[in-house]
Amino acid sequence: MKDQERILQYLNGSLSAKEKEEFMKTEDYQFIDQVTQSLQAFKAPTLNTEEALTTLKNRQSKQAKAVEFSLWNNAWKVAASIVIVAAALWFLYPKSSTEQFVASHEQQTEWILPDASKVVLNKHSELSYSEEEWEKSRNLQLTGEAYFEVEKGSQFTVTTTSGIVTVLGTRFTVNSRENYYEVTCYEGTVAVTTTDPKNKDTKTILAKGEQVRWVNDRVQRNTVRAVHPSWESGFSDFEEVPFYFVIKEFERQYDVTVEYPESEAERLFTGSFHNEDFNSALKAITIPLSLEFQTKGNSVTLSK
Template sequence: MKDNDKIDDTFLARWLNNELTEKELSDFKNSEDYVAYKKIAQKSTLFRVPAFDETRTFEAIQHKIYHQNKKVKKLVPNWVYVMAAAAVLVFGFFLFKEDQTTITCGVGEQLAYVLPDGSQVELNGNSSIIYVEKKWKEGKRELDITGEGYFKVKKGSTFSVTTKEGKISVLGTQFNIQSIDEFLAVECYEGKVKVENKVEKTILTPGKGVKINQAVKQNYIVTDSVPNWKVNKYNYNAIPLKVVFKDLQNVYQLKFINNGVDLSKLYTGKLLKNDINKALQIICKPMNITFEVKEKTVIISQ
């Protein structure tokens, strides 16, 4: 955009809403900063704003923008800072480390994120992904995940998600991954999903799921069209307590202190969503677990 152009306070809002005139849009697209800010707008989508350090996030965005331009650093027009400030409001926690990008979703939050190829991931609370953008530009669609995420993958080259418990590969599909300490659950909603661990390989088709708990595999049928957590419904069939308590932590936004409870024990039942004490009673009583609630902290003992 030309330096002598006057940008009013509504310029960016009109751009995001496709309300610029042809001349304004043409001048904007010809500016050196257009690519960087178009990318910010495409990647920033969030269900609700999590708590985060605004200064740190803003500095990370500015750092990213700086390294996208290899020329001598120049003065940035005022509208650029407005755009960066707007991005802070819609980003989750982003960490840029060289070419590595980390996206983190806090406890009790849900975060939607657009990957470099246009594929989408929706992260459940207390989850994160890591990827190297340079590899994606080379056609290698790879990322690591900790926690739980629902993916909508665009068709193209192989799309791979690595967890500590195994690797999931697809071409174009919709699937959910949950990975927590030696437990891995993968559900396929569209297309085909390949799940591999150190022992074997499983191919999932729509309506099929597999869970691997401490190297023991079990296939199951998926009856819903989206993961349970997306519709706030939690039912369990022989699921480790560590998974159950992580879900409870996200639903009620609580901190847990474990005093000797074996979280590898399997639980069958449901999670009540509107009463923390009743929810804990339903889970803990059949498992012979005692609990104490202190404000936003739950202490479980056995």
């Protein structure tokens, strides 16, 4: 065989008609053609897929029964749990007779709402809505941080302890943590109302790429170039954010406790850290502020 490139193109069926015609005049072609014809003799027997599937099922039927049985047992447990939770909710919220679905998980979780809107919950965040009232008003309660892609429709409201965000159809994130409230709009327009007494009833309108943030009651407005929140792709991103808040996010992401010098708490931090790589994340938050770190089990100590 001579022309390797040509041969491989021919084998892959990627020669043009003209190139193929040329190639068919060569010795390479004659050889490959003969081998190809002869190779057909060794073709694998055709599998009767349906028959094979039936055989597989028969073989598994005994096992399957055992599995079904244990599922049945668990189904009772799950059903019982749901009843207990529903009952608890009913007692906890005696004024509303509605059931609530609550999502909370130690990991980022994606959730599709009944109207096909998408929610991504960051770690240690909870979201709930009333299933009964959903049809009438799309109303969600959020603790923590979440990213939303809202399908067009009636008014969509996200309520947190720090404020309320209302939209019609757009993509945005709400981050509501202790003494920190941040809303970023990635598409469309959102209206933000804060519960902060000083700014009460002021409506902030955010357009695409705009962000508003209340840190300890101070208002800050930024522009954002990203089209998705950074944490959704595995990073925590900060722009001029007090260091104590960066530490809090770090603690949430890695489930550790961090001690650091008081004097650093209010320093402003700009940068990001990785959410899956502990060591590089630790460096990312300490090097910019010239801090040293020591780790011991689940606790981290930062020092000057």
